[in-house]
Amino acid sequence: MALRNAVMAALLDGAASGYDLAKNFDASVANFWMATPQQLYRELDRMEAEGLIGAVVVEQEKRPNKRVFSLTAAGHRALHEYTERLPRPAAMRDELLVQVQAVDAGNAEAVRASVAERITWARGKLARYERLRLRLLDGRTEDEHIARAERVGPYLTLMGGIALEEENIRWGERVLALLDRRAASVGEA
Amino acid sequence: MALRNAVMAALLDGAASGYDLAKNFDASVANFWMATPQQLYRELDRMEAEGLIGAVVVEQEKRPNKRVFSLTAAGHRALHEYTERLPRPAAMRDELLVQVQAVDAGNAEAVRASVAERITWARGKLARYERLRLRLLDGRTEDEHIARAERVGPYLTLMGGIALEEENIRWGERVLALLDRRAASVGEA
C-alpha cells in the first residue's frame, strides 16, 4: 500500500499509461522507489477500483490501445494526506554491500570487479541525472527555479539522486584503492 | 533467498542467536539490509535445514534458552560463491523522498518537518557509526587496519554507511533551505 503513493507522485507529472510509468519510473521516481511493470499494473487496477485514479482508453492506430491514468480529486486528496503522515524509515537492500562485507571470506577479485561495475553504472546514472537537471532548469538559475517554478519537488529529489550517485562513485573508488592496498600488504607479508 | 547472504555475512562476526541478529543487524548489516525478527527466525530455520548454518541450544539459567547459530563449511562455501555472482542493483524505498517529490501538491509544512526529523535521525546514526569506527580501528590508523586486520569488509561497509548519513544530512539541510526560500518567494508574490 505504499507503491500507490509513489505512483500518485509520478502522476503529478501528467497522465500516463502503465507502460509509461514502468519506463519512466527510472527517470523520475525509481531513484527512491523501484517497481516492476507487473507491480505497477496490479496496483493501477486497484487504485482505479478505489477511485484514486481514472483511466481513459486511448485507441491507437499503429500500436496496441493503452489505458492512460490520471489523478482524480480523491487521489489528490489521498496524496495530500499522505504527505502529512510520518514517512517510515528508508529501506535499503544492496547486495553489493553484502558482498563487500563478506569480502574477506569470499573472492576478493570478483568483489573488486562488482565494485568497479557499480562505479561505471553510477557514472551513467549521474550523467542522465545531470541532463535531467538541465532540462528541469531550462536555462534558469536554481534560484529562479526555486522561486518561480510550478513544482520544486522533482528538483529536490533529483538533487538527492545526484548526491547519492556522486557518493556511490566516491565510495567505490575509495574501496578499490583500499582493496588494492590490502592486496599489496598481504602480498608482502 | 537473498536475506540468507546478509545473515551469513553477519555470522562472519561470530556465532549469534536469532535474537542477537535481530538486535545487532542494526549495528552491522542493517545499514544496507533491513530485516524484521520474524524474517530472520524463518530464514534461520530454513538455512539450518539446508545445512548452511548449525544450531547449538544454549541453556541459560536466568533467561530463556537460545539457539546459537554459526556458519558451517557448506555455509562458508555458499557465501564464497555468492561473492562471485553479480550483485543485483541496489533497491531503495524511501517514503520521505516520495513526500518531497509530492511536496507541491501536499502539506509543505508537514514535509518540512519530516525532512528535519530525518536530519536528526541521520545525525544519531552517524554518531553511532563513528563510535563503531573508533572501536573497529581500536587505536590503529586506517592504513594499519587495512594492512593488518583480519577483516576489512566491515570497515569498508561502515565507511559507506557514514558517507550515506553525511550525505543525508547535507541533502536535508539543503532541502530545508530551498523550501524556506520557496516559501519566502511565494509569500512575496
Next chain:
DNA sequence: TCTCCATAGTCAACTTGTTGAATAAGTGTG
C-alpha cells in the same frame, strides 16, 4: 506489588514483490 522492559522465541494471516510466459501488432536490420 504492579507494571513495564529485556530476553528468546513461535504462529498465523496477510500484503508485497518477483519471475516467467503469453498475446498481439507494427517497426527496423541484415
Next chain:
DNA sequence: CACACTTATTCAACAAGTTGACTATGGAGA
C-alpha cells in the same frame, strides 16, 4: 523474409516481507 525489438498489457505461481498476537521468565522502577 526471417528475427529481434518496441509498444502495451494480462495471467499465474511463488517467494519474500509485514503485522499483530501469544508464551514465558527475570529484573528494575513506581
